[in-house]
Amino acid sequence: MNNNTFVHKYIRPLISKKDTVVDMTAGNGNDTLFLARLAKKVHAFDISETAIKRSKEKTKDFDNIEFHLTSHGNVDRYVRKDEACLFLFNLGYLPGSDEDTCTEKNETLKAFEKAYALLKDKGYLIVTFYLRQKGGYEEYYLLDDYIKKNRFQILETYSQQKMDSPITYIIYKDQSKTEL
Ligand SMILES: C[S@@+](CC[C@H](N)C(=O)[O-])C[C@H]1O[C@@H](n2cnc3c(N)ncnc32)[C@H](O)[C@@H]1O
Numbered sequence: 001m002n003n004n005t006f007v008h009k010y011i012r013p014l015i016s017k018k019d020t021v022v023d024m025t026a027g028n029g030n031d032t033l034f035l036a037r038l039a040k041k042v043h044a045f046d047i048s049e050t051a052i053k054r055s056k057e058k059t060k061d062f063d064n065i066e067f068h069l070t071s072h073g074n075v076d077r078y079v080r081k082d083e084a085c086l087f088l089f090n091l092g093y094l095p096g097s098d099e100d101t102c103t104e105k106n107e108t109l110k111a112f113e114k115a116y117a118l119l120k121d122k123g124y125l126i127v128t129f130y131l132r133q134k135g136g137y138e139e140y141y142l143l144d145d146y147i148k149k150n151r152f153q154i155l156e157t158y159s160q161q162k163m164d165s166p167i168t169y170i171i172y173k174d175q176s177k178t179e180l
Pocket of ligand 1: 024026029030045070071072073090091093095102103104107
């Protein structure tokens, strides 16, 4: 099972039609579409016009998505604290595009910090790292270090255990157990 299949399988029972969720990297719109079917509302971010266009096209039958053509580092301008119960990061670059669209480690860290602060208590933050892509290892090490230093609760780690294969973290926010 690839990481996207794992993530979708994991998320399906967690979201209902009462929930607002956030796709931090809309890309080709596969995750946005998946989330729009389950949730009441989806915020979807991407810095690439092509990505937003493809995602809008893929989700044209849904009216519960707010698209934001801006960096996920600006997430706090569009999503209120305690509004969303899940933030999804599917890192790397836009498939079928050049590597200029690749996520950048410092911006990802900023977005990740903001997402965790905005996330509802008992909510989920899910992140998939693509080690093989440009800057992939550096991004993974930076975020992994931050997650572990701040003792975030990692419920599951998923990888196909092949050399350099993507890694997914399922993080759970339990305010009774963390200071952040
Ligand atoms: C692996 S793709 C996402 C795949 C997507 N979730 C899907 O289901 O098709 C990563 C996306 O992150 C976007 N991206 C890169 N830097 C970003 C940033 N700072 N803010 C938001 N999106 C960013 C890229 O443009 C690319 O579309």
